[in-house]
Amino acid sequence: MRVMHQSTKPENVSDLANNSSVLTGSDVSNLYGKNADTQALPSLVLQYDITPRLMTYLQYQRGAQFPNASQLYGSWNLGSSYAGRAQYALIGNTDLKTETSDNVEWGMKGEVAEGITMRTALFYNTYKNFIAYTRYTRANNPTQFTNVPSNIYTIYQAENRDKAYIYGGEISAKFNFGTWFEEVNGLSATLAYGYSEGQSKSSYSGDKYVDLDSVAPMKAIVGVAWDDPAKVYGTALTASFVKGKRATATNRESYTNSGSAITDSTSEYMRVPGYGMLDWTAYWQVAKNVRVNGGVYNITDRKYWDYLSSRNIETATNQDANDRALAVMPGRTWQLGVNVDF
Template identity: 35%
Template sequence: MFKPSPTALAILATLAAPHTLAEEAKATLFDDVVVSASRTSAQKAEEVPAAMMVVDAQQIDDRQMNNIADLVKYEPGVEVSGNGRFGLQDVTIRGIGGNRVKIMIDGVDQINGYDSGTQFMRSSRNFVDIDSLKQVEVTKSPASSLYGSDAIGGVVAFTTKDPADYLEAGDDTALSIKAGYRGDSQTFSETLTLANRSGDWESLLLYTRRDGHETETQGSVGGIGDDRTKANPMDVTNNNVLAKLIYAGQGNHRAGVVAEYFDSTTEGDLLSENDGEPGAPGVTYANMQADDTSTRSRFGLFHDWQANLAAFDTLSWKLDYQDSESDQVTRNWYSFYQTNRAMSRQYQETSWQFSLDLAKSLESGSVKHEISYGADFNREDLENLNITTYESDRPTDIARYAPKAEATTYGLYLQDEISIGALTVIPGLRYDNTEMKPQIDEYYHGGDDFKDHKSDKLTWRLGTLYQFTDSLTGFFNYAQGFRSPDLKEMYYAEDSGRGYALLANPDLEPEESDAFELGLRGAGSFGAAELVLFYNQYDNFIEQTTDYSNPAYPYGLLQYNNVSEATIKGAEFKSQLWLDALMGAPEGMSLTLSVAYAEGENDTKGVPLNSISPLSGVIGLAYDDADGIWGGTLDWTLVQGKDESDIDPPSDRTGSPVTPYTTAGYGVLDLTAYYNVSEAFVIRGGVFNLLDKKYTRWDDVSSIEAGRTNMDRFTQPGTHVGINATYSF
């Protein structure tokens, strides 16, 4: 599996060979500037001893990216799953997703996902609007040595726009108006941005509004119940506000305040959920309706100081308050009690987060040190509440399936980038301490004698780069990762009253990992390429297990336990070739090729990991006019099918394995283009799934059994268009 392909080696050899072309080499995909790799300083992606993905605002606009799934659409090995009522849910990197991937906005940790295990509650982590972002950085390997717990599967770092992104030298005011339409969900969007510079002060106000409907499927059957294959009808509205005020004088200090507000509302009819709930014999639903609201608000202060002192050259600190909340209301007719009911499922996280980052450069002869160190503190309050009311004379039910809790985490880190000629060595070390205190009240029925959970961990990493030639670099990276168990895994408890129950487990241990990456990266006048091999070992994996030994619970007692060890290994290749320099094609024409392969196994059970996506690749042919007036890209995404032999089959409610649903391979063509009508006015458009291919993504159906008649409900949209126009003053 680790044998490099002849194509990959040939491309690398071509790029690494000495070139005699007089023209200056163009910027490649490894010239992107990233910050998340060191936390304290900007560096080119080519200087990072690990595989990374970077998407900037220009790509977001030109590729018609409309949501977080679009951000990773053309990056094999990184996926975003979810659709329907709860929308996009999890980011998965090399087969690891959910709360095992750290998501940050401007360095602020985002809410954990919270799933009730039913169709009534599933709080996502999708609290960001694409138009507010200037860059997205994805670290594909564990990053606990820099970012602590929840980075066991990697990091997704969103960076929001600044006033300087709109203000050129000499400008005092900039106004941008953007309007767009996306056909797969009939969504209209409008973004208004105002930036100002007055002396040493800069300000930004950005507002985005989106109004749309459900994301369409290629199903053809309407009606209600388990045979429905069309998407359930939904009305979706999003609002996002970003405001910044920054002191950016000529001195050594830069400081400011930032405020964000995001809300999303979804209203619709859950027609596919009527007339039955899978796994609940004798229970039927009718008139199922959803009324869901998600909000996130943040207020932060930051200060950057160019101090040039003996202890540090630069110092940066941030203090942020964040409140994230989901309230998902389901209304239906419930046959078990023969009445209409309304269920409100609420989950909320509020947090105070503080981070301190310092950096120092030292040089002794031929040895250079770039030292970064600092600390993080995070205090969170977590709360869930479930309120069920009935039209009949039944009393209102109020319950917490997990208790209110207070979580406190602090971490200390140290990293040194040591350069000795062509060799760079980067050792890093971090200590993290986590404590969660459950707060039991009358609404929680999972137990009352729980001790506080405490866990700590010392993690380290070692990254190395070696510059073989001006065009060829090799790198190796070893990184440890860990993740403390979350609120749901430790304390979620519920007795359904219908033959199954969920039990709390406050004695869970943290998950741990060891990850190895070996890569070869080349760049030259003809383009750039990277080949990466990776091997990741995970211990103490937390999984939900089911005990069928209690006859009072014929459908099982469910509980989270540290039961599994897992191994994930694979290879990735990406390249960007300038066809004009390589073979005399029209100036501005380029070709990109990306491929990702992974295989994973639950070592405890000896079965495949269903979180591993099939082999996939993207071929992109792009043209950009030499004057920058117009251009476009044709992307061909190819995905292999998922065979039954590569699937751990799901179980029915008695624990017996059933035949899994498998997905077929597919290829999808997308065409995007832009045209600068003037310096101020640009139009962008795209046609997606150009050949109207009917296909299903594995990540959306990985736990479903074969034989269902409604699988077209999980298909992706057919041919659809997107268009937007931006006018900037």
């Protein structure tokens, strides 16, 4: 059993009203009020040893996510005119409630056979007052920009979505070939796969479950590595494969979970395409306390987008096309580093 408490209260907020003909000290205090909450978080884990080297478990855990300062009070970004229509702001929401969750997970980990280690897990998480950001544009949601400076064209605000759930699973395995063939001692292969889905809804009249856009798409990893048995040097070649995914826009027109029935959104986010990427890494233990690490990432110079950072890009305007171009992830990159342990 754990007990968590958070209390957030901005200081010197009255300074924000100085020299202002619009805001009073009382207004600022209402905008930046105190937020406090306490949560009791029980957990229970049952474990069973299938063999001395392989165990299975079943666990329940209660979770809580308190609103952070940015979600409660907001922050302005790109406040200068040079950024044009790319400027945005995070609008605070002091009415946010603590997000709570009930998490159930079953898993197994250990050595399933000589030379083969595995880890697998299946999970199902339910959330109440799930905290997520809603994106509003000046063109599609003009009423939301009444008190927003004219040089800001996009705003984000965190809100509580009354119900949400996420489920999925992951499995990884490592095969040490030297266990069976002494000639290739140090050679290994790794396989990993992860999948998750989630949906959320608010208490708006007529609202329905929609895909949770903050859930990452399916991903698989295949790798081959060779490590000197003495751990003096080693190298690895790793291929990553990520499935494409499109986030779902909604017509939520308010910052609070109340209002009239919600219609289907007319906005459409870009479908972030899937991709495959190849990385090569190596290390050399030069001395007992000195290790050199290096690598070449995205060897094939693949053009790709990261879903979590690109999911809210729309497709209707020239600015959307520019945003899409700016969101492209780095191509082929090199890295070299030295670690010295004192």
